């Protein structure tokens with residue numbers, strides 16, 4: 001039972017441990033914090049109700065790289081938990097925060113009955129190429145994980161990078177070693193960056209499990225393609241590789257967003273089918289605050305209900 005008084009607000013760790021082999025994987029959707037009030041209303045009154053029909057296990061809300069949307073994360077997570085009686089996780093980043101500020105955010109989260117935090121270093125704010133350690137703050141996310149673990153009874157998620165993190169380019173084994181450090185610091189589960197070649201995910205997962213002995217759930221992050229331009233921009237930002245065959249298809253669909261969306265549903269469905277066959281314990285879908293592709297993918301997989 002959560003401090004919101006609702007038995008539907010769970011620790012994500014417990015959602016995973018309640019699953020038996022052969023059960024539906026833990027299904028989660030990620031939202032970004034809308035920039036406008038109209039975006040908030042659309043998320044809460046159109047997108048969320050449509051996604052609730054798919055019986056997600058939980059949703060998560062990003063934390064902005066700076067600026068006005070940051071304050072919205074806890075508000076939205078709280079509103080989702082209260083309005084839909086659904087577990088929601090707040091993302092939280094090291095960027096631009098002192099320890100005291102992080103402590104105050106955690107206190108507020110706790111008071112609102114928010115039980116799950118995704119602990120991240122965070123993207124550099126607009127106009128800055130690299131992360132700068134804030135005075136009195138944290139350099140790496142494992143320090144944030146440690147701090148949250150010491151601060152309260154939160155269930156903590158951490159980010160994993162099947163192709164290695166951009167800043168660790170060419171040294172993915174080192175990056176995967178740092179992920180182990182985040183788990184050892186107290187993270188309860190891993191959500192991955194988007195990827196388009198499942199072989200990258202399997203190599204990453206095998207290394208984490210077999211070589212590094214990680215036992216917490218490692219859940220792939222899947223992005224449904226909506227347009228060629230969108231994918232070029234996203235992969236440029238996060239460093240994910242577009243396999244050659246996918247690149248060719250995206251070039252053919254460069255001026256056809258509807259075609260790219262339909263193809264994206266097909267591609268993500270095939271990715272998820274293989275991931276499930278290979279035993280993933282959760283699917284984290286980057287919804288981009290839209291229900292259509294996510295609903296179609298889960299429908300194709302027969303996972304649009306419990």
Ligand SMILES: Cc1cc2nc3c(=O)[nH]c(=O)nc-3n(C[C@H](O)[C@H](O)[C@H](O)COP(=O)(O)OP(=O)(O)OC[C@H]3O[C@@H](n4cnc5c(N)ncnc54)[C@H](O)[C@@H]3O)c2cc1C
Nearest residue numbers: 062063091120121122123140141159165167168178192193
């Ligand atoms: C599922 C998911 C959700 C995300 N949500 C958000 C969000 O809401 N807001 C946002 O701003 N960003 C978000 N991001 C992006 C993320 O914040 C960036 O990719 C960030 O650059 C890395 O975050 P991290 O927590 O992995 O950082 P860290 O774990 O701190 O790693 C950062 C870099 O430092 C290296 N490193 C880590 N530990 C050590 C160490 N001990 N010594 C030396 N090097 C080390 C790593 O290899 C990596 O290159 C998300 C990413 C994912 C996968």
